Amino acid sequence: MSGIVDVSIKQPRKLTFAERLYLPEIVKGMGVTIRHLLRNIVSIRNLPTILYPEKRRDYSDRFRGKHILTTRDDGTLKCVACYMCAEACPAECITIVAGEHPKIAYEKYPVVFDIDMLRCVFCGFCVDACPKDALWMTRNYEMAFFNREEAIFGIDKLIAKPGLPVKDGMGYRPYYPGDGTRPPGDASSSPVIPGDGEREKWREKGIDLHHTEGPGPLNRSLDGSGREQAAAPQHPMAKS
Amino acid sequence: MSSVETVPLAPAAEKLRERFARSPLSERVAVVDLDLPTLEVAPADWPAVARFLRDDSECAYDLFLDLAGVDNAKRRGRPTRFEAVYHLHSLPRSEHVRVKVILPDTAEPRLPSVVDVWPAANWFEREAFDLYGFDFPGHPNLRRILVHDAFVGHPLRKDYSPGQRWFFAEEDLRMPSWATHTEERAGHFETQTLSIGPSHPATHGIVHLVARLDGERIKRAETQIGYMHRCFEKMAETHTWNQVIPFCDRLNYVSAMINGVGYVKTVEKMLGIEVPDRGRLVRTILSEFSRIMDHCVDIGANLVDIGALTNFWYLYQPREGIYGLLEACCGARLTVSYVRVGGLAIDVPEDFVPRCRALLESIPKFLNDVDRLVTRNRIVRNRLAGTGVITKEQAIAWGLTGPVLRSTGVAYDVRRSRPYDFYDRFDWDVPVATDGDNYARYLVRMEEMRQSLSIIRQALDVFPESGPVSSDDWHVVLPPKDAVYHDMESLIFHFKLIMEGIRVPAGERYDWIEGANGELGFYAISDGGAGPYRVKVRPPCFPMMAAYEKIIIGGTISDAIATLGTLNIIAGELER
Amino acid sequence: MPTSGKGEPLPAYDPKAAGGAADFFTTRLETMVAWARANSLWPLPFATACCGIEFMSVVSSHYDLSRFGAEVVRFSPRQADLLIVAGTVVDKLGPTLRKIYDQMPEPKWVISMGVCASSGGFYRAYHVTQGIDEIVPVDVYVPGCPPTPEELMYGILELQRKIRSGEKSRDDRSAAAAAAAR
Numbered sequence: 001m002s003g004i005v006d007v008s009i010k011q012p013r014k015l016t017f018a019e020r021l022y023l024p025e026i027v028k029g030m031g032v033t034i035r036h037l038l039r040n041i042v043s044i045r046n047l048p049t050i051l052y053p054e055k056r057r058d059y060s061d062r063f064r065g066k067h068i069l070t071t072r073d074d075g076t077l078k079c080v081a082c083y084m085c086a087e088a089c090p091a092e093c094i095t096i097v098a099g100e101h102p103k104i105a106y107e108k109y110p111v112v113f114d115i116d117m118l119r120c121v122f123c124g125f126c127v128d129a130c131p132k133d134a135l136w137m138t139r140n141y142e143m144a145f146f147n148r149e150e151a152i153f154g155i156d157k158l159i160a161k162p163g164l165p166v167k168d169g170m171g172y173r174p175y176y177p178g179d180g181t182r183p184p185g186d187a188s189s190s191p192v193i194p195g196d197g198e199r200e201k202w203r204e205k206g207i208d209l210h211h212t213e214g215p216g217p218l219n220r221s222l223d224g225s226g227r228e229q230a231a232a233p234q235h236p237m238a239k240s
Numbered sequence: 241m242s243s244v245e246t247v248p249l250a251p252a253a254e255k256l257r258e259r260f261a262r263s264p265l266s267e268r269v270a271v272v273d274l275d276l277p278t279l280e281v282a283p284a285d286w287p288a289v290a291r292f293l294r295d296d297s298e299c300a301y302d303l304f305l306d307l308a309g310v311d312n313a314k315r316r317g318r319p320t321r322f323e324a325v326y327h328l329h330s331l332p333r334s335e336h337v338r339v340k341v342i343l344p345d346t347a348e349p350r351l352p353s354v355v356d357v358w359p360a361a362n363w364f365e366r367e368a369f370d371l372y373g374f375d376f377p378g379h380p381n382l383r384r385i386l387v388h389d390a391f392v393g394h395p396l397r398k399d400y401s402p403g404q405r406w407f408f409a410e411e412d413l414r415m416p417s418w419a420t421h422t423e424e425r426a427g428h429f430e431t432q433t434l435s436i437g438p439s440h441p442a443t444h445g446i447v448h449l450v451a452r453l454d455g456e457r458i459k460r461a462e463t464q465i466g467y468m469h470r471c472f473e474k475m476a477e478t479h480t481w482n483q484v485i486p487f488c489d490r491l492n493y494v495s496a497m498i499n500g501v502g503y504v505k506t507v508e509k510m511l512g513i514e515v516p517d518r519g520r521l522v523r524t525i526l527s528e529f530s531r532i533m534d535h536c537v538d539i540g541a542n543l544v545d546i547g548a549l550t551n552f553w554y555l556y557q558p559r560e561g562i563y564g565l566l567e568a569c570c571g572a573r574l575t576v577s578y579v580r581v582g583g584l585a586i587d588v589p590e591d592f593v594p595r596c597r598a599l600l601e602s603i604p605k606f607l608n609d610v611d612r613l614v615t616r617n618r619i620v621r622n623r624l625a626g627t628g629v630i631t632k633e634q635a636i637a638w639g640l641t642g643p644v645l646r647s648t649g650v651a652y653d654v655r656r657s658r659p660y661d662f663y664d665r666f667d668w669d670v671p672v673a674t675d676g677d678n679y680a681r682y683l684v685r686m687e688e689m690r691q692s693l694s695i696i697r698q699a700l701d702v703f704p705e706s707g708p709v710s711s712d713d714w715h716v717v718l719p720p721k722d723a724v725y726h727d728m729e730s731l732i733f734h735f736k737l738i739m740e741g742i743r744v745p746a747g748e749r750y751d752w753i754e755g756a757n758g759e760l761g762f763y764a765i766s767d768g769g770a771g772p773y774r775v776k777v778r779p780p781c782f783p784m785m786a787a788y789e790k791i792i793i794g795g796t797i798s799d800a801i802a803t804l805g806t807l808n809i810i811a812g813e814l815e816r
Numbered sequence: 817m818p819t820s821g822k823g824e825p826l827p828a829y830d831p832k833a834a835g836g837a838a839d840f841f842t843t844r845l846e847t848m849v850a851w852a853r854a855n856s857l858w859p860l861p862f863a864t865a866c867c868g869i870e871f872m873s874v875v876s877s878h879y880d881l882s883r884f885g886a887e888v889v890r891f892s893p894r895q896a897d898l899l900i901v902a903g904t905v906v907d908k909l910g911p912t913l914r915k916i917y918d919q920m921p922e923p924k925w926v927i928s929m930g931v932c933a934s935s936g937g938f939y940r941a942y943h944v945t946q947g948i949d950e951i952v953p954v955d956v957y958v959p960g961c962p963p964t965p966e967e968l969m970y971g972i973l974e975l976q977r978k979i980r981s982g983e984k985s986r987d988d989r990s991a992a993a994a995a996a997a998r
Contacts, residue, residue, distance in 0.1 A: 002667045002668055002669050003669055003670075004651045004669060004670045004671075004672055005669035005670070005671050005672070005687065005691075006671075006672055006673065006674065007671050007672070007673050007680070007683040007684055007686075007687045008673040008674050008675055008680060008683065015616065015618060015621065019616050019617075019618055020618055022618055022619070025616060025617050025618060026617075028612060028613075029612070029613045029617065032609050032612050032613055033550055033613075036554075036609075048557060048560070048877050048878050049877055049878060049879070049880045049883075050878055050879060050966075051883070052879065052965075052966045052969055053966075053969070053970070053973065056966070057966065059567060059964075060567055060568040060571070060589065062567070062568065062569070062570060062571035062586070062589070063567065063571050063572075064570075064571035064572050084735070084738045084739065087738055087739055088483070088738050090479055090483040090486050090487070090938050091931075091937060091938035092938075092940070093938075116935070117931075117959040118931050118934040118935040118947075118957055118959050119931060119935050119936075119937060119938065120931065120959065120961070121486055121575070121931060121937055121938050121961035122572065122960060122961055123485075123486040123575075123577040123961075124570075124571060124577060124585065125482075125483070125486075125577075128585065128718060129738045131724050131725070131731055131734055131735070132725075133721070133725065137571070141960065141963070141964050141966060141967045141970075142966070142967065142970045143958070143959050143960075143967065143970070144956050144957065144958050144959075144967075144970055144971040144974040144975075145956070145957040145958075145959070146955070146956060146957070146974075146978070147957075148934070148935065148947070148949070148957065151934075151957060151959060171571060172571045174721040175721070386943075387907075387908070387942075387943050388906075388907055388908035388943070391943075395942045395943070400942070401942075402940070402941060402942060403940055403941065403942060404942050405907060405942055405943070405944075406907070407907075408907045408908060408910060408911065409911060410911035410915070413908075413911070438909060438912050439862060439891075439912055439916060440891070441891035446864050446909060466906075466908050467864070467906060467908050467909045467912075468864055468865060468903075468904060468906060468909075469906055469908070469943050470865075470904045470906060470932075470939045470941060470943065470944050471939060471941035471942055471943050471944060474941055474942065475938075475939060475941055486938070487938070490865070490866055493865060493866035493869060494869060537869065537872075541872075552876065553876055553877045556872070556873065556876040556877065556878070557877065557878070559873075560873070560878045563873075573870070573964060574866055574869060574870060574962055575866060575961060575962065811864065811865060812865050812866065
């Protein structure tokens, strides 16, 4: 608790003669900007500019990007189609259709699990809601679509490929590397998806999960393998 | 909640009842005690009661805060379908009061306008007319304000379907009636009408200003808003208590954290749960950082408008640092969704304190740069000093709060007058200025950033290294994940919370915090269901924007642009 | 012209049949023009809400859009060829958006930044346009609420790729389709 400070007293209204001359103040102002310029030239490595796409900003491992459906050791989805994420989603962007799992042990599984990326607000509520550790978020934010149908991601685009690194690494999720509370059992099989702790391991294999430097979208050819060709663009008004 | 009258009243409400008992209005006012002293009056008595509340020395409710319409169609225990709920504040006595005007069940709900008592009521009454269809006889300009002019019906009524849209074409846009016809000649000049916006680089978001110019001076002006009305309040009614949090983030998106804190604080008070100190400290620290961000954007954008571009880059660098901190805590830069009812979504990262301290060191450097470039610069002085002047009396009458009110010399800061979290334990000053012009607002904001840094520094000194950030009441907060995976009871709590939502006991609450722009209030009503029955935001921008068309009279258009910048209008909060 | 079926040899390249040097030159010219267009986009930020704040980040020092030749932010539609709709567009704003779009000279492109502009986002509400493609044709949708600056830059890069490849903007297509229908 303290008092009140009157800023107009701290800052006298009347300008001094030098200040009224314009020029000294302008020189002072130029001093500030030139100092910045010189500092940037001298220590060009410390420029604030991030040279995306060649370099990436190192986002934290809580980043809320594209979702990922985690898998069990046998490569099946952990998701049991309980609809909790769909219920928790404020944007109602998750569509699930449940089916009987052929293996009796798993009971239910999602036949359809769609996330509409152009509805999703990336709030992370679905990850919080999942009781089976089946839905995480990744650090992948590189998405752009040429039409709205393309933006509905099904299981094929969301599923974690066992044994393969996740693009840009994992983001928002219930547990983090170094978290001592990680439970044994079912949930612990998630590390088939390499998280941060395994960054080094993958780097040894020549795969950089965070590829702070490397080929970006600039260097990819249009018909390249990185991304499927957009469907022929349709004018929305031409449909009707 | 209607049976509250039988219990003894809180001292504040008791005092109010005594005061009214001695007045000629004694028979016509019922005093009940909810979270605030609450008066219930009939529409016919409302202007007399309003005058009494404002003028009586023991009431002196001089600051009009909010008007919320309520539709009781789906809520039990209220006598009639519609009521208009006013919130007022008394600056001399530092107290809030609520007045409910109970509207009789007629085809067209009607209550007298109180614009002549509190000029700030003007736009709020238009909003109630727009969204609820309340008629205010005596209102000078009662027409739609938020939704477009081709709209049919009143969207916040309970029988209005949330997704029902109406086609709007350009011909439907209604200009102010005075703007459509040419006017008298003033001297030898012909007046002209100028329409600025809705999309104009200087309008910061989407605002439409229609001004009548006599030569270069503005003679008359009217602002049209509603170009960003994205139905926050209707959305709140169709989602659960926790799901409203992401919507709150998008009210004042420049300082998203503060909105979330204000909202969950209201809900937590309704639930009566306590958040651990550590969680509250995190909220405080991040809120103050958000305040700095907000002021950075405001000052930066304002200086761009008046031609000083470099400051924008300097002020954006601390912002990127704060974004980095927020992102490390919750995973998003701008719309954080970090708070939850009962605590936080997730504990802060291990390097939280060192990160904050690093920011504390770097931010003042940029502030000093801007200081050096701007504060004593004569060009900036000429643009800002003496323009957009608001007097103390005007500011109070127009219902302004926050830095704008403080720049006129009124030291009303919610963090001081009604301390929440730990603000009463920190040593900080409320910056005020006396001139009430654009330059004073600039100075107040600059000083406020420094005070925020000081608050953060003190909060970090007492920040506990470990401990919970959320309450352990599993009826409200999701149980820890490892318990959910392995413990049946926790899973049931988890399931109930996700599928049914938090059950907030029926009742209502108005709670308010100091947003970056002023008093940010949340008036929430629960009927015991899964989601809010009604959430009304008291947006600090709204009365400011309403006052804008009066502030700029007599100035030039270029001054009007500078004034719009220093008022800091955030469209998301203005129009919700 | 023989269609190249299985086992059928393609005819040898004959410059005269293909139109000669002039044709070669115009094709090159088209590529050149596409390249120039892609690398000198003049964006008009139609910033209404939260995404507008992130757009400011994109043009400020941390991300610096000028590295892609798109830093000349124009607020006049007549001087811009890329409309970036950043933020929620509500029904009241629809005619304004269309008017701005119509004023832009061709060829013009539209990026819908953020989910509110792309689909209405989580505002399934009485006053929110459910995607600006109700009003203007959109070339690239960028998800996120709001997208990170990199995400928007990725969207701009995708658009540049699209322009470089010679693919026409959505608007040209719709005009051609309308002409064909007539």
